[in-house]
Amino acid sequence: MRESAKPTEDGWSSTVTLTVNGTGHNLTLDNRTTLLDALRERLALTGSKKGCDHGQCGSCTVLLDGRRVKSCLILAVTLDGRTVVTVEGLADPTGLSPLQAAFVAHDAFQCGYCTPGQLCSARGMLDEVARGWPSAVTGDLTAPVELTDAEVRERMSGNLCRCAAYPNIVAAIRDAAAAR
Amino acid sequence: MSAVGREHPRLEGPDKVTGAARYAVEYPVDGVAYGWVVPAAATRGRITRVDVAPALAVPGVLDVLHHGNAPRLTPGVDDTLFLLQEPTVHYRGEYVAVVVADSLEAAREGARLVRIDYDTQPHSTVLSEHHPGLYRPDTVNPGYPTDTTDGDFDAGFAAAEVRLDATYRTPAYHNNPMEPHATTAQWRNGRLLVHDSTQGSTPVQATLAQLFGLPPEAVRVVAEHVGGGFGSKGAAKAPVVLAALAARQVDRPVRLALTRQQLFGPLGYRTPTIQRVRLGADADGRIAAICHDAISQTSGVHEFAEQTAVYTRSMYAGRHRRTTHRLARLDVPTPFWMRAPGECPGAYALESALDELASACGVDPVELRIRNDVTVDPDSGQPFSSRNLVACLREGARRFDWADRDPTPGVRRLGRWLIGTGVAGSSYPARSRAAAAAATAAPDGTFEVRINATDIGTGARTALWQVAADALEVPADRITIRIGDSDLPPAGVAGGSMGTASWSWAVIRACQGLRDRLRHVPGAAVPADGLTVEASTADEVRAQRPLARYAYGAHFVQVRVDADTGEIRVDRMLGMFAVGRVVNPSTARSQLIGGMTMGLSMALHEEGLLDERYGDWVNHDLATYHVSACADIERIEAYWLPEEDPELNPAGVKGIGEIGIVGSAAAVANAVHHATGVRVRDLPIRLDKLLDRLPAG
Numbered sequence: 001m002r003e004s005a006k007p008t009e010d011g012w013s014s015t016v017t018l019t020v021n022g023t024g025h026n027l028t029l030d031n032r033t034t035l036l037d038a039l040r041e042r043l044a045l046t047g048s049k050k051g052c053d054h055g056q057c058g059s060c061t062v063l064l065d066g067r068r069v070k071s072c073l074i075l076a077v078t079l080d081g082r083t084v085v086t087v088e089g090l091a092d093p094t095g096l097s098p099l100q101a102a103f104v105a106h107d108a109f110q111c112g113y114c115t116p117g118q119l120c121s122a123r124g125m126l127d128e129v130a131r132g133w134p135s136a137v138t139g140d141l142t143a144p145v146e147l148t149d150a151e152v153r154e155r156m157s158g159n160l161c162r163c164a165a166y167p168n169i170v171a172a173i174r175d176a177a178a179a180r
Numbered sequence: 181m182s183a184v185g186r187e188h189p190r191l192e193g194p195d196k197v198t199g200a201a202r203y204a205v206e207y208p209v210d211g212v213a214y215g216w217v218v219p220a221a222a223t224r225g226r227i228t229r230v231d232v233a234p235a236l237a238v239p240g241v242l243d244v245l246h247h248g249n250a251p252r253l254t255p256g257v258d259d260t261l262f263l264l265q266e267p268t269v270h271y272r273g274e275y276v277a278v279v280v281a282d283s284l285e286a287a288r289e290g291a292r293l294v295r296i297d298y299d300t301q302p303h304s305t306v307l308s309e310h311h312p313g314l315y316r317p318d319t320v321n322p323g324y325p326t327d328t329t330d331g332d333f334d335a336g337f338a339a340a341e342v343r344l345d346a347t348y349r350t351p352a353y354h355n356n357p358m359e360p361h362a363t364t365a366q367w368r369n370g371r372l373l374v375h376d377s378t379q380g381s382t383p384v385q386a387t388l389a390q391l392f393g394l395p396p397e398a399v400r401v402v403a404e405h406v407g408g409g410f411g412s413k414g415a416a417k418a419p420v421v422l423a424a425l426a427a428r429q430v431d432r433p434v435r436l437a438l439t440r441q442q443l444f445g446p447l448g449y450r451t452p453t454i455q456r457v458r459l460g461a462d463a464d465g466r467i468a469a470i471c472h473d474a475i476s477q478t479s480g481v482h483e484f485a486e487q488t489a490v491y492t493r494s495m496y497a498g499r500h501r502r503t504t505h506r507l508a509r510l511d512v513p514t515p516f517w518m519r520a521p522g523e524c525p526g527a528y529a530l531e532s533a534l535d536e537l538a539s540a541c542g543v544d545p546v547e548l549r550i551r552n553d554v555t556v557d558p559d560s561g562q563p564f565s566s567r568n569l570v571a572c573l574r575e576g577a578r579r580f581d582w583a584d585r586d587p588t589p590g591v592r593r594l595g596r597w598l599i600g601t602g603v604a605g606s607s608y609p610a611r612s613r614a615a616a617a618a619a620t621a622a623p624d625g626t627f628e629v630r631i632n633a634t635d636i637g638t639g640a641r642t643a644l645w646q647v648a649a650d651a652l653e654v655p656a657d658r659i660t661i662r663i664g665d666s667d668l669p670p671a672g673v674a675g676g677s678m679g680t681a682s683w684s685w686a687v688i689r690a691c692q693g694l695r696d697r698l699r700h701v702p703g704a705a706v707p708a709d710g711l712t713v714e715a716s717t718a719d720e721v722r723a724q725r726p727l728a729r730y731a732y733g734a735h736f737v738q739v740r741v742d743a744d745t746g747e748i749r750v751d752r753m754l755g756m757f758a759v760g761r762v763v764n765p766s767t768a769r770s771q772l773i774g775g776m777t778m779g780l781s782m783a784l785h786e787e788g789l790l791d792e793r794y795g796d797w798v799n800h801d802l803a804t805y806h807v808s809a810c811a812d813i814e815r816i817e818a819y820w821l822p823e824e825d826p827e828l829n830p831a832g833v834k835g836i837g838e839i840g841i842v843g844s845a846a847a848v849a850n851a852v853h854h855a856t857g858v859r860v861r862d863l864p865i866r867l868d869k870l871l872d873r874l875p876a877g
Contacts, residue, residue: 047199
C-alpha cells in the first residue's frame with residue numbers, strides 16, 4: 001500500500017515523494033499543482049509541454065509507472081511514491097534512444113512542441129502493443145497485434161501535431177519498433 | 181558537393197527530441213512570477229468597475245493589472261496592442277486584466293475571482309452578405325488594390341456559352357499552433373528582455389520599443405525555438421505586451437502563457453468568407469469572363485482585410501475580369517494572418533468553381549486548367565519569372581494515374597465506400613524582403629553566421645546553414661548559425677513564404693563578402709578576434725525587376741465516402757509543386773505535406789462555431805475545434821519539379837510554407853463531389869451535409 005501525501009499546516013499544500021527519471025524528489029506542492037506544472041515549474045523539466053492543459057492535445061504525455069498519461073490531467077499530490085519518466089529520461093546512457101534517433105532521421109517534427117509528448121506516447125504505445133492490447137482498428141482481438149501503419153496512426157491519434165508530421169512520426173515509430 | 185539540395189536532419193533535432201530545446205516560458209529565471217489573463221465577459225461596452233479585492237486575497241497573488249492601474253503605453257502604435265489602457269470593450273474575450281502571482285495556481289485562482297462590471301451596448305457579430313455595414317476597404321492585406329477590373333465582365337459573362345455562378349462559404353479558422361502564445365519578460369535597469377513565442381523578433385523589438393517609449397536597443401527579444409505559428413505569431417501579440425506590463429508593475433520577471441481557450445480570437449484567426457465566383461466560358465471550357473466577389477469580416481479595433489479574391493487575379497485566363505472585396509466591421513476580435521491568408525480561402529472557391537465548370541463543359545478538370553493557362557500575368561501584364569503550373573498538373577496527373585479517370589460522379593463503389601478523385605491548382609507569390617546578416621571567420625578555420633531569422637519549425641536554421649556552407653565554400657560542419665535573437669542583424673518575420681528567400685539572400689551576401697575579404701588577407705591569416713562582414717540586401721531587393729513571381733502546384737486527392745453514414749476518409753493526397761530550388765528536401769517535404777494536411781483539415785474538420793449572442797466561439801478548445809489527427813492522414817506525397825529561376829534571389833528559392841495549403845481543400849471537396857455527386861459549397865464538408873444526398877445503393 002502506498003503512503004499517501006501529507007498535507008501541510010497551511011492546508012493548501014502536501015508533501016510527496018516522486019521519482020522522476022530515476023531521481024527521487026521530496027516535494028511540498030500546492031494541492032492544485034498538476035504533474036505537468038510540477039515538472040516544468042518545480043523540477044525545471046520543461047521538456048514536457050503544455051499545449052492545452054486539458055488533456056486534449058497530448059503534448060504533456062509522460063510515462064507514469066511505465067504507462068503513458070497526460071500529465072496536465074493529474075494532480076501531483078496524488079502521485080506519492082510513483083515513478084515518472086519524461087522526455088528528458090528517454091535517452092540511452094550513450095545518446096539518443098532508437099526512437100529519438102528515428103524521429104530525427106525521419107524529420108518526425110517541425111516546431112518540436114508536440115515532440116516530447118509524441119515520444120513518450122510512442123514509448124508507452126509500443127509497450128501496449130507488446131502486451132497485446134488491441135485498438136479500435138485491430139482485426140483479430142485474440143491474435144498478437146501486428147504493428148501496421150493503421151495501428152500506429154490509430155494509437156497515436158491522441159497526440160496532435162499541427163505541423164502535421166504524422167506520416168514521418170508513423171515511419172519513425174515503425175523504424176524504431178522494428179529495431180527493438 | 182553543394183550543401184544546398186541535400187537532405188540534412190534539423191540542426192536542433194537532438195535538442196527537440198530530448199526536451200533540451202527551450203521555448204518562451206522555459207528559461208530559468210530567478211524570482212519569476214506568473215501572469216494569468218482575464219478575458220472580457222461582455223461583447224461591447226465599457227468597464228464600469230473592477231473589484232480586485234477577492235483576487236488579491238488569494239495567497240500568492242501580487243497584483244491585478246487593469247486599465248485603471250497598468251503602466252501607460254504609447255497610443256497609436258497598434259490598436260490591438262493598446263492593452264489595459266482604456267475601459268472600452270470591443271469584443272468578448274478581449275484581455276481586460278492580468279493577475280500576477282507567485283505561482284501559476286494562485287494566478288489562475290486570482291483570475292477567476294476578479295470581478296468586472298460592464299455597461300453593455302448592442303453588438304453585431306454575424307457576417308452575412310446582407311450585413312448593412314458592408315464597405316469597401318482602401319486596400320486589402322498586405323497592400324493589394326481592393327477591386328480590379330479589366331474588360332467588361334458583365335457583357336463577357338452574359339455572352340458566354342457556359343456560365344457558372346456559385347457562392348462558396350468558409351467558416352472562421354483558428355491557427356492553433358501547438359505552443360500557445362507565451363512570453364517571459366524581465367526589466368533590468370530600464371532595459372526590457374523578453375523571450376517570446378513569435379515568428380519574428382525584429383518587428384516585436386520595434387513594436388515594444390514604440391509602445392514603451394524606449395530606444396530599440398533597450399529592448400531585446402529572443403525566440404530561439406517557437407512552437408509553430410501559422411501566421412498567428414506574425415507580429416507582436418498581446419502576451420508580450422501584457423507580460424512586459426506585468427513585469428514592470430510587480431518589478432519581477434513574469435512568465436505569461438495563454439491557455440488554449442484564450443487563443444481562439446484575440447490573437448487573430450482566419451476570417452469567415454462568403455465568395456461568389458462567376459465564370460463564363462465557351463463550350464470547350466475556355467474562360468472568357470471571370471469574377472470573384474469576396475466578403476469577410478474585420479473588427480472595431482483595427483481593420484484587417486483578407487485578400488481573398490487576389491488569387492483569381494493572376495491564376496487563369498479570361499479577357500473580362502473583375503475582383504472585389506467587401507468587409508463588415510463587427511464586434512469581434514480582429515482577424516489576422518493564417519497560413520496563406522487570401523490565397524487559401526480564395527483558391528478553395530476558385531478551384532472548386534473550375535471543377536464545376538469542367539463538369540458543365542464535359543472537359544477533364546486537369547485539361548480545363550491547362551486550357552486556361554496564361555503566358556503573362558493577367559493582373560499586372562508582367563511576364564512571369566517562371567510559371568510551371570501546367571507542368572505540375574501534367575506530372576502530378578501522371579504520378580496519380582489520373583488519365584484513366586471516369587468523370588461520372590457517384591458511380592464508383594468499393595464495398596460500402598464511394599470512391600472519388602479531385603484536382604486543384606495552387607499558387608503563391610514568391611516574395612523577398614530586405615534583411616541583414618553577418619559572417620565571421622575565426623582563426624581556427626571555423627565560421628559563425630548570424631541573422632535574426634526565426635525557425636518556427638520550417639527548418640530555416642538548417643537551410644540557412646546549408647546556404648552559408650555553399651556561399652563560404654567550406655564544409656558545413658565548420659559553420660555555426662545563430663538565429664532567433666534581436667541582438668543579431670535584423671531580418672523580417674517567418675511569414676508570407678519569404679523567410680528563406682529573404683534570409684538566405686542576406687546570408688549569401690555576407691558570406692560572399694567574407695570570402696572576398698579572406699582572399700585579400702595577407703597569408704589568409706585571420707586576426708585573433710576574427711574577421712566579420714555584415715551585409716544588407718535592402719538595395720538589391722528594392723532593385724528587383726518588375727516581374728510576376730509565383731510558386732505553383734497541383735493537388736490530387738482520392739477520397740472514400742461511406743455510402744450509409746457519409747463518413748469521409750482521404751485515401752491519398754499528392755501534391756506536385758514548382759517552388760524554385762529546394763534547399764533541404766526533407767524539411768521541404770515536411771512543410772509541403774504539413775500545408776496539404778492543414779488543407780484537408782480545413783475541408784473536413786475545422787470550423788469555428790460562433791455563439792451569435794456573444795460573438796465568441798463556442799468550440800474554443802482542441803476537443804471541439806477539430807484539427808486533423810494522425811489517423812486522418814493515410815497516404816500523402818509531395819514532389820517538386822526541378823526549377824531554376826534566376827529572377828528570384830541568389831538561392832533561387834520561392835518559399836514553401838504556404839503553397840501546400842493553397843488549393844488542397846478544393847481538391848478534397850472536388851474529390852468528394854466525384855465520389856458522391858454532392859457539391860458542398862460551405863466548408864467543412866461534414867457528413868451531415870452529405871447524408872440525405874448520397875446516391876442510393
